[in-house]
Amino acid sequence: MADKFSKLFIVLGVFTMTAVALCPSSWWPGRFVDQAIGYGIANEGVQDIAKASNNLANCDLSPGTIRPCGECVKLTNPQGKECVFDAINLKCVDWPTKITNDFITKKNTDRCPTLEQIIDMKPSQVDLDAAHKEWDNIKKHVLDGDATDNTTGRHLFTTWQTVHKGESGICRTRTNLCSFMRDKPVHKNLWDDRPRDEKAQNRYTKEHVADICIGAILLHRKTPGTNPLSVSIQTGANGPICVSHRTGGSCYPNGIHGSHADLGTECKEGTGDGEMDDTVKETL
Numbered sequence: 001m002a003d004k005f006s007k008l009f010i011v012l013g014v015f016t017m018t019a020v021a022l023c024p025s026s027w028w029p030g031r032f033v034d035q036a037i038g039y040g041i042a043n044e045g046v047q048d049i050a051k052a053s054n055n056l057a058n059c060d061l062s063p064g065t066i067r068p069c070g071e072c073v074k075l076t077n078p079q080g081k082e083c084v085f086d087a088i089n090l091k092c093v094d095w096p097t098k099i100t101n102d103f104i105t106k107k108n109t110d111r112c113p114t115l116e117q118i119i120d121m122k123p124s125q126v127d128l129d130a131a132h133k134e135w136d137n138i139k140k141h142v143l144d145g146d147a148t149d150n151t152t153g154r155h156l157f158t159t160w161q162t163v164h165k166g167e168s169g170i171c172r173t174r175t176n177l178c179s180f181m182r183d184k185p186v187h188k189n190l191w192d193d194r195p196r197d198e199k200a201q202n203r204y205t206k207e208h209v210a211d212i213c214i215g216a217i218l219l220h221r222k223t224p225g226t227n228p229l230s231v232s233i234q235t236g237a238n239g240p241i242c243v244s245h246r247t248g249g250s251c252y253p254n255g256i257h258g259s260h261a262d263l264g265t266e267c268k269e270g271t272g273d274g275e276m277d278d279t280v281k282e283t284l
Contacts, residue, residue: 059083069112113236177256242267
């Protein structure tokens with residue numbers, strides 16, 4: 001008897017599968033078709049919502065097109081990896097095997113406005129390579145100074161204070177730029193790179209200073225006849241500032257106030273490094 005029932009179930013199963021395969025959907029009761037279609041639409045909706053929430057997209061765009069730094073770091077590629085911005089090669093790329101200071105992630109986007117200004121310049125690879133080479137030549141002078149003369153270079157607050165402890169100066173809170181050697185005809189202007197805290201969240205890093213100087217170098221290459229040349233560079237939270245580049249020599253803030261010149265244009269008068277016209281300052 002059991003064998004008969006087993007055979008009957010097998011026959012019914014085969015018949016049902018054949019009917020499903022051969023009969024058009026219009027033959028089936030409407031409620032079953034509607035439910036099936038509805039289930040498919042619901043699934044598609046869930047998938048679309050998931051894609052939107054994860055910002056799924058290929059990190060890199062077509063050749064010759066650069067995805068902006070700020071947009072790049074918000075994306076996740078179809079494989080589920082976060083995108084990062086390569087600050088050296090100006091490309092949005094998949095999360096690398098090892099994250100170095102050359103990559104911008106969504107946790108350190110403060111450098112993006114400067115990098116996006118550089119992207120807008122549309123530098124050729126030749127110009128970009130030349131700018132990086134120039135920066136490599138001058139960065140020790142700019143960041144660390146010269147061993148034989150402690151008054152040259154050292155355009156960072158921390159490296160200046162290492163050999164000039166207790167020297168009086170002022171720092172502008174709005175731009176995070178500082179001025180020392182104020183009893184001299186030419187003041188020493190610096191980027192404030194002291195550790196960040198709740199009251200000073202936008203102080204510069206060495207990497208951000210490098211971006212700023214590379215931007216200034218690229219602009220200087222377009223107007224090589226003036227040396228040094230001061231240009232308006234976007235720094236993001238600290239606003240546009242005037243930055244001077246001297247070929248084969250140095251890169252430094254031209255004043256400690258914000259720039260009023262259009263981005264990428266010459267700061268003919270700099271921004272001045274005198275006392276502030278407001279109270280937003282720190283006297284050292």
